[in-house]
Amino acid sequence: MISASIISGLGLGSMYALLALGFHVTFIVSRTVNFAQGSAMMLGAVFGFTLYQTWGLPLWLAVPIALMLAAIYGLAIERFLVRPFASRGSDGWLMATVAGGILVDNLVLFTFGKEPRQFPSDWASSTVELFGSGVYIQQLLIPAMGLLLAAALMLVNRYTRLGKVLQATVQNPDAASLMGIRVPRVISIAFAVSTVLAAIAGLLIAPLFSVSSDMGTLFGLKAFAVAILGGIASAPGVLVAGLLFGVIEALVTAQLGSAFTQIITFSLVIVALALRPDGLFGKRRLLKV
């Protein structure tokens, strides 16, 4: 029973982590987040379904196109919902991205349809035995992909030119700008990366769940809790917090019953933040006066 819960939890936890990494990426470069992350996850699944199922494109083509469209979505959010506010020092982007997400959810409701659809996958139809409980291969693929992407993100950050540019922007946007780094462009890229991460999560979860216009809403909310819990400025922190959140959620449900799931998981988040206000792995930011 415990092994089954842990596998379920790791799968869900990696979903939260992927979305939360999206929050992390934009936060570190611009101190803003995209509250439409849930809708980006949904768009990944909806684009994937439409291209693969409705239009009949092969999967190897449908997935990159879906991710590309998700990246464009991220660029648009940054350009139209974040930059106009952030550049004036206003916090309006907060409400603007929430509103943008709701708008997109509703547009999809009207165009994609009201009925949830099933994304077919061979990896989500036959089970394999693992520690005495049956799991779909897709369920194992999700944490594997989650870890891989998080690792890739960290490697890019540490060893590539793009990473250096990102680091420079994070440390001091003004100095980076003077050194010839086009800061607005770096921020745009960060938003594209964040929506692509969310879209990957959407594509991975779709075969296990169903594709519908509101599939990302709850995920987006939980992922934000995970990002704060992990310490939004720390990528490994966000990843570990995501996995932890998923596993605790599954274990609480299995041991105490579903009535306690939300109560206990969110209470734990509050307790954790009370003890460590900057998140489990966050470092306290020094304010220079």
Added chain:
Amino acid sequence: MSSKRSILGKGLKAAALATAVTAASVSAQAAETIKVGLVAALSGQSAKSGEAITRGLSVAIDEINANGGVLGKQIELVRRDDESNPSRGLLAARELIQKEEVAVIFGGLDTPVSMALVPVMNQLKVPYMGTWAAGTAITHNGAEENYAFRVSAVDEIVDEALLRYSIKHYNTQKPGMMLINNPWGESNERGLMKAIESRDMPIAGLEKFESGDVDVVPQLTRLKEAGADTLYMVGNVSPSAQVVKSLDRMGWDVPIVSHWGPAGGRFSELAGPNADRVEFIQTFLFAPEGEDPKGDAVFAALQDKYPEIKTHADVTPAVGIANAYDAMHLVALAMEKAGTVEGPALREGFYAIDEYEGLIKTYSKPFTPENQDALGPDDYVFAHFVDGAIVPVSK
């Protein structure tokens, strides 16, 4: 100037005359028809339910009007969208009663909307006829003069039927429950617990799940470890499908006896190859051609009126159509009995109906002041999905 004024004067006179003529014809038309209202979800996730109810009502109204109408007048349907939102529904109902002067209001799929409407209907003394929402308290509302009638399933009776069915066919001794975490789930929690307690039966557990849950293996594992031999399930299409997929992963082959949630949308697509394991209640299914003459006739009328309907699979689930069809005919009979469409008299008219040979069954004294639900525990059929179509379970 004067000619201008006289032209203006003539114009005004003509306009006044035209208005008077139009008003007269409108009032004459109003007097010739009896309006009935529908407040249901015509947009949003549940729009299909509103469409099914509209189709059932329209076919019945066409039949009634072709036979000379009711009390010498034609019936006219006026529809309003409640968007599955109680306050929208309430506004729509008030408008229909006060402005359109409808004689009766038919209700839709959503229990919360119906629950909001009923107290107002009782207060305004206009009969409410439920065609889908199954919440027990809609008709059992405690009002001294109860204007809420229903031709549909009732949660409490459904729950009793689920137990009877599973005990008969699966020898259930220790059931587990998987209920959606919303008011509908709660309504059935009460009903199921009542039915279980009346039998002194032990339960394996009661688990809730959310409509957005991706994985319900933890809940199901608890029920399995507690020794559940049958699952009672209450949830809409998508969450019910998640239960089936999670069972599939666990390799747990347990009977699933369900409320009618899965009977809509694309349950077989969402739940995968094991969708047929779920046996759920329905109030009506169109039988294969030739087996039920009344059903054949109504289906032919539906096809005539709505050419997009080709097979029985195009009217899935049929409950909305059948409930609405019978409800409209029962309303017409009540009007004939009452001799008027005034609310209080019309309410008495419902109690005076003796017998009506309907689509779902032959109703005999369908309504009494003690029981305003026309369907009972013996009027449910159990069905499951086979190749995307809802067919009766052959047992």
